[in-house]
Amino acid sequence: MTIEMGDEAPDFALEDQNRQLVRLSDFRGRKNVVLVFYPLSFTGVCQGELCEIRDGIEDFSGDDVQTLAISCDSGPTHATWAAEQGYDFPLLADFWPHGAVAQQYGVFDDTSGLALRGTFIVDKSGKVAYKVVNAIPDARDVAEYRKVLATL
Numbered sequence: 001m002t003i004e005m006g007d008e009a010p011d012f013a014l015e016d017q018n019r020q021l022v023r024l025s026d027f028r029g030r031k032n033v034v035l036v037f038y039p040l041s042f043t044g045v046c047q048g049e050l051c052e053i054r055d056g057i058e059d060f061s062g063d064d065v066q067t068l069a070i071s072c073d074s075g076p077t078h079a080t081w082a083a084e085q086g087y088d089f090p091l092l093a094d095f096w097p098h099g100a101v102a103q104q105y106g107v108f109d110d111t112s113g114l115a116l117r118g119t120f121i122v123d124k125s126g127k128v129a130y131k132v133v134n135a136i137p138d139a140r141d142v143a144e145y146r147k148v149l150a151t152l
Helices: 044-055 077-085 100-104 144-149
Strands: 013-015 020-023 032-037 065-071 092-093 117-122 128-134
Touching: 013 092, 013 117, 013 144, 032 044, 044 065, 044 077, 044 144, 077 092, 117 144
Parallel strands: 032 065, 065 092
Antiparallel strands: 013 020, 032 117, 117 128
């Protein structure tokens, strides 16, 4: 399945690094959501991308926007990495069934068993307003997220 701009974003419920259940639908009508799929915790490119979000969190978290980072790593892995790096935004575990949410969004790589670098900005109505998918080694431009959010 592939999700395109203008499509309704598939709902999901995943646990964050604090074992709290997070549902995409909880933000509907209230906040724009930046969904950041990433391959692996504790890796250079992933850490660089998420640290850039962390360091500019005022643009990615607040009254109008919520960032949710998603990988196929386990919850305990996310908890350790979030504590180490100071990530206050949710890191969601798409661990079991393995990669099910990444598959819904069309960003699961069957060969490696990892999520590709997919970002989806979901507007308050639940529609995908922005999409970019990069190969596993290719970092995304976080400045693009800011531009899109400024238009919503």
